[in-house]
Amino acid sequence: TRLLKASITQNLGSIPNYTMRGRLLCRKGRVVIPKQSTLRDELIRHFSQ
Structure with a gap:
């Protein structure tokens, strides 16, 4: 995940579908x-109750 964040931050658009929102890594907006x-x-525990 760190390498992915670094790559996206250094070269915006370098990895399709991935973006940075502040410090959050997103894929297709999630x-x-x-x-x-x-x-x-x-x-998982919270939403499976």
Whole structure:
């Protein structure tokens, strides 16, 4: 994810469908949450109740 952010920041439009919104990495307008993120687990638990 860090490499992807760096590439997009340095060369806007270099990777199709990915953009930066401030510090957030987005794909097709949606925030990207890495698989190893604790936030991802929290969101899954929250919305599967």
